[in-house]
Amino acid sequence: MRLSLLVVVVAAALSCAAAASPPAGGKMPLTPDFYKQTCPRAERIIAEVIQSKQMENPTTAAGVLRVFFHDCFVGGCERLRADRVQPVSPSPSTMRRSTSLFRATPSTPWSRAKLALEMECPGVVSCADILFTGLGRAGHADGRAPLPGFSVQELVALSGAHTLGFSHCKEFADRIFNYRDKKDGKPEPFDPTMNPSFARGLQGACKDYLKDPTIAAFNDIMTPGKFDNMYFINLERGLGLLDTDEELWTDPRTKPFVQLYASNSTKFFDDFGRAMEKLSLLGVKTGAEGEIRRRCDTYNHGPNMPTN
Known part of the structure; x- marks a missing residue:
């Protein structure tokens, strides 16, 4: 679309x-x-x-x-x-x-x-x-x-709005620079949940973000100009930009809904519409x-x- x-x-x-x-309470x-x-x-x-x-x-x-x-x-x-x-x-x-x-x-x-x-x-x-x-x-x-x-499913559906827009490097810099494992604190070149090529690409693009805080990346690198379900497909491929995006995939409470919307764009559009209406x-x-x-x-x- x-x-x-x-x-x-x-x-x-x-x-x-x-x-x-x-609305309840006799409102117009x-x-x-x-x-x-x-x-x-x-x-x-x-x-x-x-x-x-x-x-x-x-x-x-x-x-x-x-x-x-x-x-x-x-x-x-x-x-x-x-x-x-x-x-x-x-x-x-x-x-x-x-x-x-x-x-x-x-x-x-x-x-x-x-x-x-x-x-x-x-x-x-x-x-x-x-x-x-x-x-x-x-x-x-x-x-x-x-x-x-909102229910968990509604929040996941609303998160699909990240199929559009962008985020500044400072918002995800801790995933690609000086990353330390969340469990043992071991240093890593980047968040291991990220697709390696994606992470390295972001490192190169954001290398000067401290000098220029306006540098940014598309939230959906595959189809940034389309409102679709690619955001959820990206999460399955390790292409989530923000830590909160990745958590939708790793959290067992939200992962089933990510999988649902990745495989069924019609369901995503329907649920997104209902959540927006709410x-x-x-x-x-x-x-x-x-x-x-x-x-x-x-x-x-x-x-x-x-x-x-």
Whole structure:
């Protein structure tokens, strides 16, 4: 499945997922046509902005996924601070340099989409829903949310997002430089769980990472521009980049799910879609519980001010 923009990827995955039940406690249900009357072109505007940004910068989709997990999983997607995210330009090779994945700039897809939506229908579409539109659920207000609970299988499925994006050398340097066995402390040339050719290639590419901390590697060296199940196939071959990636393969609790998704891409897409849907529903604020931010990088009334 060729990746052109995140909205297409996640929408395709979610096409296999069941519709979510309305939130408990009498909250307003989330619905894909939430803005049908108040801002009927909202979904099209968001899709066009993200698609345009993806064509301009092919790492946009990976950046969107990173925001979704790192911002949303930790504290709920309603605390989105989207204007700080600017995906960097890729290089044709596995290794590339970047100034930062997170740059404060008005050219981010969130800023562009919010500006376009404010011109179309001021004060209607929340920043959370700019992110969630591709996930098929709308009706969030912006706020904060608690830590979620996911099953082991759901976490493995979500880890499949590492089929996109990259990691800086410092994040896996302890696997390829001055490695010591975790059991007896014996020095090794690199983590022995890694494919030797892969490890040596990373050593060469990352040799100057202390001088240049922006050097990075694709999380999936085989098909870095495709949203597929190659991430799990790579783990079976010793091609996991991060220590946490490798642990999915060596941990008996997660290994069966790695094997499942490596052998069945349809199952991975289905489970990934369901897990993403569950993640998108965490700590939802609706109605007067939150606010429709005028800008996605700040609260309308300050972090401790009432929002209704």
